[in-house]
Amino acid sequence: MKTEQPVQAPPTEKSAESAPESPRQNEPRSGTSFAEAAMRLGGKSEDEARRMGAVDRADEQVEDLFAPQYQTTNSPVHLAIWDAKVVPALFTGQEESTPADVKKVMDDSIEVVLRHRRAKTLLGPDRKITETVFGDLAKVGYWGLLVDKAYGGSGAPFHSFAKFLTRMAMADPTVAGLASVHGCIGAVDPVRTFGSTEQKKRYLPKLASGERLSAFALTEPCAGSDLTALRTTARVEGSDYVVNGEKLFITNVIPGRTIGLVCLIDKKPAVLIADLPPREDEHFQLKKYGLHALKHAYNQGIVFRDFRVPAENLLRPTRGDGLTVAYHGLNLGRVSLCANAAGAMRLMMASMIPWARFRKTYGATINTRELVRRRLGLLAGFVVACDALVDWCASLLDRGYRGEMECVIAKIFGSELQKEAAIELFMKTHGGRSFLAGHMFGDNVHEYLAPCIYEGEGEMLGMAFFKSLVKKHGVDYFQPIGEALQKAGIKKPNFANPAHAMALRGPLWNYTKWYFRKWLQSWPNMSWPVMPRELGRHARRAAEWLQRSPFEISAAMRKHQLKLADRQCRISEISSRVQTAVVILCTSLYAARQADEILHQAADVLCRHLWQKLDGQRPSDSFFRAATRLGEAIADGKFASIAGLRPDEILMPYEA
Numbered sequence: 001m002k003t004e005q006p007v008q009a010p011p012t013e014k015s016a017e018s019a020p021e022s023p024r025q026n027e028p029r030s031g032t033s034f035a036e037a038a039m040r041l042g043g044k045s046e047d048e049a050r051r052m053g054a055v056d057r058a059d060e061q062v063e064d065l066f067a068p069q070y071q072t073t074n075s076p077v078h079l080a081i082w083d084a085k086v087v088p089a090l091f092t093g094q095e096e097s098t099p100a101d102v103k104k105v106m107d108d109s110i111e112v113v114l115r116h117r118r119a120k121t122l123l124g125p126d127r128k129i130t131e132t133v134f135g136d137l138a139k140v141g142y143w144g145l146l147v148d149k150a151y152g153g154s155g156a157p158f159h160s161f162a163k164f165l166t167r168m169a170m171a172d173p174t175v176a177g178l179a180s181v182h183g184c185i186g187a188v189d190p191v192r193t194f195g196s197t198e199q200k201k202r203y204l205p206k207l208a209s210g211e212r213l214s215a216f217a218l219t220e221p222c223a224g225s226d227l228t229a230l231r232t233t234a235r236v237e238g239s240d241y242v243v244n245g246e247k248l249f250i251t252n253v254i255p256g257r258t259i260g261l262v263c264l265i266d267k268k269p270a271v272l273i274a275d276l277p278p279r280e281d282e283h284f285q286l287k288k289y290g291l292h293a294l295k296h297a298y299n300q301g302i303v304f305r306d307f308r309v310p311a312e313n314l315l316r317p318t319r320g321d322g323l324t325v326a327y328h329g330l331n332l333g334r335v336s337l338c339a340n341a342a343g344a345m346r347l348m349m350a351s352m353i354p355w356a357r358f359r360k361t362y363g364a365t366i367n368t369r370e371l372v373r374r375r376l377g378l379l380a381g382f383v384v385a386c387d388a389l390v391d392w393c394a395s396l397l398d399r400g401y402r403g404e405m406e407c408v409i410a411k412i413f414g415s416e417l418q419k420e421a422a423i424e425l426f427m428k429t430h431g432g433r434s435f436l437a438g439h440m441f442g443d444n445v446h447e448y449l450a451p452c453i454y455e456g457e458g459e460m461l462g463m464a465f466f467k468s469l470v471k472k473h474g475v476d477y478f479q480p481i482g483e484a485l486q487k488a489g490i491k492k493p494n495f496a497n498p499a500h501a502m503a504l505r506g507p508l509w510n511y512t513k514w515y516f517r518k519w520l521q522s523w524p525n526m527s528w529p530v531m532p533r534e535l536g537r538h539a540r541r542a543a544e545w546l547q548r549s550p551f552e553i554s555a556a557m558r559k560h561q562l563k564l565a566d567r568q569c570r571i572s573e574i575s576s577r578v579q580t581a582v583v584i585l586c587t588s589l590y591a592a593r594q595a596d597e598i599l600h601q602a603a604d605v606l607c608r609h610l611w612q613k614l615d616g617q618r619p620s621d622s623f624f625r626a627a628t629r630l631g632e633a634i635a636d637g638k639f640a641s642i643a644g645l646r647p648d649e650i651l652m653p654y655e656a
Contacts, residue, residue, distance in 0.1 A: 058269075059468075061320030062327050063402065070401045073472050077405045077582055081550055082473065084523050086543040091582075092589045093391035094399070098160040105154050106164045108140035113171040122172065129174055129296055137175070138210025146183035148192065151204035158332065162339045162394040166387070169343025170645060173447065174296040176343060180336035181252045182207070185455070186214035187273055189329035190260045194271075194315045203258065203273060212258040212275070217247040217302060218326055225460050227323060232263040232304065234272060240308040241265065241272060246287070247302040253286070254298050255279050261309070262322050269322030273313045283307040293450035331407040333455045335393045338414030341451065342386035345418055348426040349379050350645035351440050353635055355430055358650055366429070373631030374624065375425040380634055381606025382417040383641075384599055385583055388590030389413060408465045409579045412458045415451035422448035433651050440648045462575040463568060469578065470553060477514060477554075480507035482562050515554070523547050531592035532600050538607040539592075542585035545614075549578060580614050598638050601630045 063071050072078055076090035098106070116122040116133050124130040137143065145161055147153025156164075161183070168176035182188060191203045206212040223229040232245025243263060253259065253276070261272045277284055287301030317324050353376070356367035366372045389410040396403040427434045427441050434441040441448075452458050481504060485493060488503035495501055501508075526543065528536060556574060560567050584607045591603030608623045637643070 058320060058323035058327055061317075061324040064319050065324075065328070066400065066402045070399075072402060072404055072468050075401060075403065075405055076396070077409075077546075077578075078469065078472075080543070080546045080582075081469065081553070081578070084521060084547040086526055086546060086585070088526065088528055088539070088589055090396075091392060091586050092593065093159065093395035096157060096159055096395070096398075098157070098164075102145070102154045102156045102160060105141040105145060105156075106160075106167070109137055109142040110167060110171050112136045112140055112142070113168070113175050117172065123296060127296060128298060129172075129178070133175070134210065134213065141208075142179065143182055143210040143213065144208030145179065146188055146192075147204050147208035151200060151208055153204070153208035157398050158335075159391070159394040159398050162335050162390050165336055165339040166343040166346075166390065169340045170346055170642075173340055173344050173347075173444075174294070176340050177294075177336075178213075178252055178297060180333055180340070181216070182214050184332035184336050185216045185329045186252065187212075187216070187258045187260045188214060189332060190216075190271055190315055190325050191273060193328055194317045194325050195273075196316070199273065199313070199315070207258065212256075213252060214258045214260070215250050215252040216260045216262075216326075216329070217250050217253070217274075218260075218262045219247060219249045221246060221248050225457065227262075227269070227326065230262065230264055230269060232261075234263045234265050234270070234309070236265075236311065237308075239311050241311055241314070243272070243274070243304040243307040243309060245304055247304075248287070249291075249299060250302055251294060251297055251299045253300055253302060255284075255286075259302075260315075260325070262326055265314075269326070271315045271322045271325040272309045273315065274307075274309045292446035294447070330455055331393075331397065331403055334407040334411035335390055335397070337451050337454055338386050338393070338410040339390045341414040341418040342383055342390060344448065345379060345383050345386065345421050346642050347440065347645065347647045348421055349376065349383070349634070349639065350642045351648050352376060352379070352426060352429050353637070354646070355650060356635055358653070367632075367635040370624070370628050372429055373628040373635065375429055376631035376634045377602070377605050377627035377629075378609060379421055379425050380598070380602035380630060380639055381609060382421050383639075384591055384602040385587045385606050386410075386414050386417060388587040388603075389583065391590055392586050405465050405468050406582075408456075408461050409582055411455055412461055412465075412579060413583055415454070416458060419449055419452055436651050438648075439651055459568075459572045462579070463571050465579065466571045466575040469575075470557060473550075473554065474557065477507070477511045478557055478561065480510070518550055529589070529592065531588070532604075534604045535588040535592045535600060535607075538584055538588040538604070538611075541611075542581045542588070542607075545581045546578070546585070549581070553578075577614060580610050584610050584614075596640060598630070598633060598640070601626065601633075605630055 068074065073082075076087065079090075080086045112133070113122065116130075116136070122129065122133055141154055144153030145156045145164075146158070147155070149155040165176045165179060168179065187203065188207050191199055191207070195203065203212075207214055218227070220229070220231060222231060232243065232247065234241040234243045236242075243261065245263065247261075250259070255276055256278050257276050259274050259276060261274045263270060263272060280286060283305050284307050285303045285305075287303055289301065291299050293299075315322075315325055352372075353367070356372050356376070357365055359366045361369070393403055393406050393410045396406055422441065422445065427445075430439065430441060433439055436442055455461075456464070484504050484507050485491075488500075490500055490503060493500050493504065495504075523544075528539065531539065553574060556567075556570060557564055560570070564571065587603050588607055591599050594600070605623070605627045608619075608626065611617075612619055612623070633639075
């Protein structure tokens, strides 16, 4: 994508003419969504079916923003599983260079943070990032990275921005996170994607310059994963909307911010761009609470009482409503979370190595011990996996793909790997000192765990991933079966009953044809890039696993039928296994493109680690040897991207 274009601008039908041809086009949308139909056929209440239908329709409306060849059914993961087409080029990032002017903004932004860190002026007396830091970052263009040049920003490709966030996270994870809040899920993306020309001219220059920083007010006390439970309302009064309600867990919100406010207008979700006043008043108050995570940023609730917003601030998407706007920017935020995790885990590694060289047990430093070396080796694998997912997903978004399933994988694995690294590798290596005030783990443990909840809790997102994966298969083969059962008044089908078999003969014959075509299908010969032997083996094995997976997925749908939505544990488990295979494929392909042998070894260790989970096997001695050899090299300073990092000091060094 050219730098002057909006990041992740959905390709129009015309712009899609130059894209590669796709074998599959999405069918026209029907009035009733797949989720709503399945819920009703499955005997759910009218209210639950309606709520799930609203979410499903919002998803379809976001889908329709993208040209057919970039929609979910033509995404790399969907094609790999249902069409047995694993295209290696679709599972790797594109070779792109960051424009020189964008790189200067990025380099200058890093220097601003490092300068304040050296001067100990990054945080104020309240231990929050100071307004001075925000202002200095504004001067070098930090807040305008994702704003188009036409509106005073840098127009950075998202691929460049996402990789930059990993660098910024190594300087300060909170500052990195705030760039994502502002540019990805805050007001920048909604205005840039759904705003009118007048709204863009009015808001984007201020958001680019940092004159106005932004937040996104979506979550409410009763509305988190269930966005159909929104209660904040806005009613028309003269030339304004009058807002009443409460928001909760809103990052980067203080008086004077510009927010994307999700509310109900005439009982339908909508998004208003609202400028918060410079001080709290009777119409706008902040709800302050203690929050262990995000302790260096403001995260507060908002209470609106007859708060007025000009009617001209309403975003009017060409399709859909406020849920469409809310869902659109989440993919950018999910990739950003993974990028931040890659930086945070590098800080963990840079903290572990000096301690491992210093700490002695039974007369030898612990960097000579297998357990510590294995931890360092695994941590390197985690970092490379996150780098791979960020590179892959950000490139897909820049190429115009919706990338819903792929970005969900990046978010889930990035946050889960960071959690595992913090607890199982970082904390256990530092031992009891981890809990000292001033220690990087003790001071930041909630920061390491909280991303599992941000942008959607992991297992909930995993179920959403599964729904996106099976939706077309369900519409094609299982919804007709359910409709035939309902039409015939059959609640418990018995295929030995001729009347039941006759009622289902059409849909069952279609499914049987699909099943045997899939069974007899020969997998296409794939053109694999030149890869190190072990990485090539992992990639091909993962591709074969994905190509076989439709049988397991369809078997679960066949067994549970319209009750599958209630089998959350099974859905989550299958979803996790599919995601794991995708991560193996993506990581091995990414590492093979790197010239650094250490990265090859790290990817190999990570893939072996994931295969053990996927296959339910015990680690082999060969795996332990590979992981500990890698850990030894890392302890000797051979993980290049952490060179020069010294994030903390050794506390209580028990020196005489």
